[in-house]
Amino acid sequence: MTDAPPTPRTGPLAGVVVLDVTRVVAGPFCAMMLADLGATVIKVENPNDPDYTRTFPPMIEADDGPTSAYYAQYNRNKQGISLDLRSDEGKALLKRLVRKANILIENFRPGVMDKLGLGYDVLRAENPRLVYTAISGYGRTGPNASRPGYDNSGQAAGGLWSMNGYPDQPPVRVGTIIGDLSASLYAATGTLAALRQAERTGIGQVVDISQQDAVLSLTEHAVIRHTVSGEIAGPLGNDHPFVRPYGQYPCADGYVFFGGYTDKFWAVTCALFGEPDMASDPRIDTMEKRFDAQVDAEIVTPLLHRWFARHTKAELEEMAGDAVPLSAIKTIDEVIADPHIAARGMIVDVPVAGQPVRMLGLPIKLSGDAGQPHGAAPALGEHNERVLQDLLGLEPGAVAALRERGVI
The missing domain is CATH 3.40.50.10540 (Crotonobetainyl-coa:carnitine coa-transferase; domain 1)
Known part of the structure; x- marks a missing residue:
């Protein structure tokens, strides 16, 4: 019983x-x-x-x-x-x-x-x-x-x-x-x-x-993307259909989610990692430019990889704090041990x-x-x-x- x-x-x-x-x-x-x-x-x-x-x-x-x-x-x-x-x-x-x-x-x-x-x-x-x-x-x-x-x-x-x-x-x-x-x-x-x-x-x-x-x-945007634009949503992996940078990125001991795609968050991120001038780089100084797939692949993603590779998940979360949306991609044991949980x-x-x-x-x-x-x-x-x-x-x-x- x-x-x-x-x-x-x-x-x-x-x-x-x-x-x-x-x-x-x-x-x-x-x-x-x-x-x-x-x-x-x-x-x-x-x-x-x-x-x-x-x-x-x-x-x-x-x-x-x-x-x-x-x-x-x-x-x-x-x-x-x-x-x-x-x-x-x-x-x-x-x-x-x-x-x-x-x-x-x-x-x-x-x-x-x-x-x-x-x-x-x-x-x-x-x-x-x-x-x-x-x-x-x-x-x-x-x-x-x-x-x-x-x-x-x-x-x-x-x-x-x-x-x-x-x-x-x-x-x-x-x-x-x-x-x-x-x-x-x-x-x-x-x-x-x-x-x-x-x-x-x-x-x-x-x-x-x-x-x-x-x-x-x-399914979020899938229905209206099809009824309005005729698109059929398919697998995107860790990408977002209309926002970049916004996804999974490697770091020293695993992966993090980073979603600093707005101009405000992007400028804060560049300053956090000691390269504030990148926020005004004419190749990536607007949200629209950073969303371009080629620009993202050739400039933005390599930059994030370089920045994040120096730090662990915990260090990156501590750095980001309340300033930018960055979260460790936690395993379930890490989630269970999370003080916030x-x-x-x-x-x-x-x-x-x-x-x-x-x-x-x-x-x-x-x-x-x-x-x-x-x-x-x-x-x-x-x-x-x-x-x-x-x-x-x-x-x-x-x-x-x-x-x-x-x-x-």
């Missing part, structure tokens, strides 16, 4: 009850953010087919077996119940829970919940105020709605994959599950907007989130198998929220008794009977 999340919940969403009928990341991450903000999140898993990220590494060894820190990162602060939604009793229990809930989040392929007899039309009959958030590969409408989708599907279908990598080489997927994560972020935003309306009007609604839509929204509370201790594990904090910072301890992710069905007895009023014997019949 894991440590129970802190109760009662505190924070801006205290009192909001969320049913989390999701698995993997696109969905659990959305519900975790709501939990971090104080909502009571009840994760619902099939007792015979639980969230398979419970098996994802890295694992923490404990007396009762290994526990996934990956699973814990996206399911902390939740209560967990096991419920077979294919059984009539399981469906009936979920409907009863819906009557007590403000929000339900699911990430099945569109139509699955309807086939289970638990679609939005059925559940809103139980609770007209329910906010029903559905996350899927392609959304609930459109010709591709029924297609299966993963994070890579979103990156591919949303255009981002085609833009990532280096010119004249095959595209490269973004090196994280940006489709899952961005869909979760949009889902959280949409869910809270729908909750606000439900509180005001007494009427809930469906929040329909597509991974493809989420990824497309991250610590000051922002972006690495937090969460109990996993009885020991603290450092993992991602919540990037949303509210001045009126003092924060709260981070509770562990639930073991499978850990809070069956708490939820079914306290929330639904079932007797202990009835809960035991449900377990014997395999419903929970």
Whole structure:
């Protein structure tokens, strides 16, 4: 058994009850953010087919077996119940829970919940105020709605994959599950907007989130470059399509990002590195001149290489300070050790198998929220008794009977 999340919940969403009928990341991450903000999140898993990220590494060894820190990162602060939604009793229990809930989040392929007899039309009959958030590969409408989708599907279908990598080489997927994560972020935003309306009007609604839509929204300039100018965005490596110098540059012990492309930043940079006259060199004295690809390759980039080669990442960051945009390109161990990241509370201790594990904090910072301890992710069905007895009023014997019949 894991440590129970802190109760009662505190924070801006205290009192909001969320049913989390999701698995993997696109969905659990959305519900975790709501939990971090104080909502009571009840994760619902099939007792015979639980969230398979419970098996994802890295694992923490404990007396009762290994526990996934990956699973814990996206399911902390939740209560967990096991419920077979294919059984009539399981469906009936979920409907009863819906009557007590403000929000339900699911990430099945569109139509699955309807086939289970638990679609939005059925559940809103139980609770007209329910906010029903559905996350899927392609959304609930459109010709591709029924297609299966993963994070890579979103990156591919949303255009981002085609833009990532280096010119004249095959595209490269973004090196994280940006489709899952961005869909979760949009889902959280949409869910809270729908909750606000439900509180005001007494009427809930469906929040329909597509991974493809989420990824497309991250392609920045690509759509308007094509619709306005007919250009098709392709891989640029570390370059920017219309700003220079603005990218990755080597230094004594690695690489930095430098973005001093404006005339102001360029003049400050030239002075920092002891060659202030370069700011007025007629070949590179304006932003427009420095953007020229040939000028950049022949003059600006060699100059930056010469300047930066003398210094380490840390030295360059110290020199740049608040004066010019320059950041070390940090490895993840360097990011975790960054004092600024610590000051922002972006690495937090969460109990996993009885020991603290450092993992991602919540990037949303509210001045009126003092924060709260981070509770562990639930073991499978850990809070069956708490939820079914306290929330639904079932007797202990009835809960035991449900377990014997395999419903929970």
